[in-house]
Amino acid sequence: MEEVELAAEATVVASLGLLARDRGGPQPEALVLIYPALEPRFDTVSMRENGSGYLLTREDMIWFWGHYLGGHAPSGDGYAAPLRATDVTGLPRTLVITAEYDPLRDEGRAWVARLAEAGVPAELAEYDGVTHNFVVLPGEMPKGRAAIRRIAGWLDGGER
Numbered sequence: 087m088e089e090v091e092l093a094a095e096a097t098v099v100a101s102l103g104l105l106a107r108d109r110g111g112p113q114p115e116a117l118v119l120i121y122p123a124l125e126p127r128f129d130t131v132s133m134r135e136n137g138s139g140y141l142l143t144r145e146d147m148i149w150f151w152g153h154y155l156g157g158h159a160p161s162g163d164g165y166a167a168p169l170r171a172t173d174v175t176g177l178p179r180t181l182v183i184t185a186e187y188d189p190l191r192d193e194g195r196a197w198v199a200r201l202a203e204a205g206v207p208a209e210l211a212e213y214d215g216v217t218h219n220f221v222v223l224p225g226e227m228p229k230g231r232a233a234i235r236r237i238a239g240w241l242d243g244g245e246r
Contacts, residue, residue: 094123094150095120096119096120096121096122096123096124097122097123097124097167097168099117099118099119099122100117100119100122100124100168100197101164101165101166101168102114103117103177103178103180104163104164104165104168104171104174104177105165107176107177113178114178115178115179116178116179116180116181116240116241117177117178117179117180117181118180118181118182118183118237118240118241119180119181119182119183119194119197120182120183120221120233120237121183121184121185121188121190121191121194121218121221122168122182122190122193122194122197123147123150123151123190123193124167124168124169124193124194124196124197125160125167125168125169125170125193125196126147126151126154126159126160126167127169127193128144128147128148130189130192130193131192132188132189132190132191132192132193133147133189133190133192136187136188136189136191137189140187140188140189140217140218141217141218141219142188142189142190142217142218142219143189144189147189147190154166168197169193169196169197169200173204174200174201174204174206175204175205175206176206177201177204177206178206179206179207179208179209180197180198180201180206180207180208180209181208181209181211181236181237181240181241182194182195182197182198182208182209182210182211183211183212183213183221183233183236183237184210184211184212184213185212185213185216185217185218185220186212186213186214186215186216187215187216187217187218188217188218189218190218191212194210194212195210195212198210209240211233211236213229213232213233215229216229216230220233221233221234
């Protein structure tokens with residue numbers, strides 16, 4: 087499922103930012119997370135409001151998280167579930183893209199809030215009227231094309 091792969095990729099991007107910082111590796115200049123899955127919580131407002139009737143469901147996310155670590159709970163270091171990280175200071179500037187009708191919307195919002203509280207330049211770009219997969223369908227959805235342009239401009243320094 088292409089749309090789920092992007093959510094998993096966003097998890098990996100956030101995790102790699104934490105790992106690079108913690109292990110003294112080279113830090114990327116910026117991170118972009120597209121509808122990220124950042125914590126195995128299934129009781130958020132967006133999970134309740136958008137967890138059925140749309141492409142990605144609450145049941146899907148329960149299944150994915152259940153298989154993600156072989157049934158083990160993520161540790162508190164945040165590497166497997168970045169929202170559980172105890173410290174998010176020192177991460178690169180971050181852009182998070184979310185969709186209105188996405189069960190993961192609130193995880194993206196929470197990540198931006200955590201980063202901002204820690205002094206990390208973070209921006210939330212939430213797109214109304216679209217579902218979890220809207221960015222991977224740019225030919226069919228104008229908001230997907232707009233999100234891609236937003237990402238490109240933000241990475242180029244035009245929109246921060």
